[in-house]
Amino acid sequence: MNQLPAALQTGDTVGIIAPASPPDELKLAKGIAFLESLGLKVKKGKYLDSRYGYLAGRDHERVEDLHGMFQDPEVKAVICACGGYGTGRLAEAIDYDLIRRNPKIFWGYSDITFLHTAIQQQTGLVTFHGPMLSSDVGLEEVHPYTKDTFLQLFTPKAFTYTHHLSPLHTFYPGTVSGDIIGGNLALIVTTLGTPFEIDTKGKLLFIEDIDEEPYKIDRMMQHLTSAGKLDDAAGFIIGDFHQCEPKKKDQSLTLEQLWETYIVPQKKPALGGFRIGHSSPNFAFPMGVQAALDAAGKKLHISPGVAAKEAIK
Structure with missing residues (x-):
């Protein structure tokens, strides 16, 4: 049984860190203002404004910010400013016992996938695949659904994603239940052969x-196929593949042809079209919880993805 973090309450403090690339300052400011509009207080990581090439500071600085937020009793959630690149460089330096002793909401996506996988598999903590402050909430136009998806952090409530939210496509029929795992495909693949290799056995x-x-x-x-990860999975959830178009269309396969090649032959429940990922709206969901597909x-x-505070005591 994976551990649920405590739900947020109005007036709680959330910590903002940049464990991958540096955020855009103006967009980050808009994202922080949005969190404050939800009645939350914001605490910035010590190295949130650091820069080291394409990284938001050196590895030890980004790890220090991650550790600091999980260790700080005042901070009830750790929210990533943006993705980019760099979280895989941190995984082996993270103190997972510290996170296990101080479970709290951890939120982000894209490059943050490596941290989701590592934290979940090392600690059992449920984490959130969700839109980030600089790259999503800080944009000029933000879909209301993208903003509303943060509300699930305040109340333990199940959620059902249907075709009413976006057109969904059945790649292979059937029903199955299991924990949701995964995230960004490129980052999932980079876990292979490492101590944090994704475990898909019996999972969605x-x-x-x-x-x-x-x-x-x-x-x-x-x-993933050669590594046995598709064979091990119980089912498949295909999210948004934004701007994944070929430069030479007449010399390329389509994404649909790829799913027909790799997903359909598995003969397991598979559904695509979810507006989850680099999309607008960008729906968030907890990872590591049970789901029925x-x-x-x-x-x-x-x-x-969260538990009432009284249920955790």
Whole structure:
């Protein structure tokens, strides 16, 4: 049984860190203002404004900010400012016992996938795949659904994603239940062969990505196939593959052809079209919780990702 973090309450403090690339300052400010509009207080990481090439500070600085937020009793949630690159560099330096002793909400996506996988598998803590402050909430136009998706942090409530939210496509029918895992496809693949290699056995594997041509997605799906990760999975949730178009369309396979090649032959429930990932709206969901996938019925029922504070005491 994975551990649920405590739900937020109005007036709680949330910590903001940048464990990957540096955030855009103006967009980050808008994202922070949004959190404050929800009645939350914001505490910035010590190195949130650091820069080291394409990284938001040196590795030890980003790890220190992560540790600091989990260790700080005042902070009730750790929210990532943006993705980019760099979280895989931190995984072996993280104190997972510290996180296990101080379970709290951890929120982000894209490059943050490596941390989701590492934290979940090392500690059992449920984490959240959700839109981030600089890269999503800080944009000029933000879909109301993207903002509303943060509200699940305040109340333990199950959520059912249906075709009413976006057109869903059944790749293979059937129903199955299991813990949701995964995230960004490129980051999932980078865990292979490491101490943090993703464990898909009996799980619902969620994938999404951005700016990857079909031939690159083909290579990554083949890698997962050869590693046995698709064989082990119980079902598949296909999220948004934003701007994953070929530069030479007449010389490329389509994404649909790739799913027909790698997903359909598994003969396991598989549903695509979810607006989860680098999309607008960008729906958030807890990872590591039980979910029920009905591919033919085109719906995904997801258990709550937080627990009432009194239930944790």
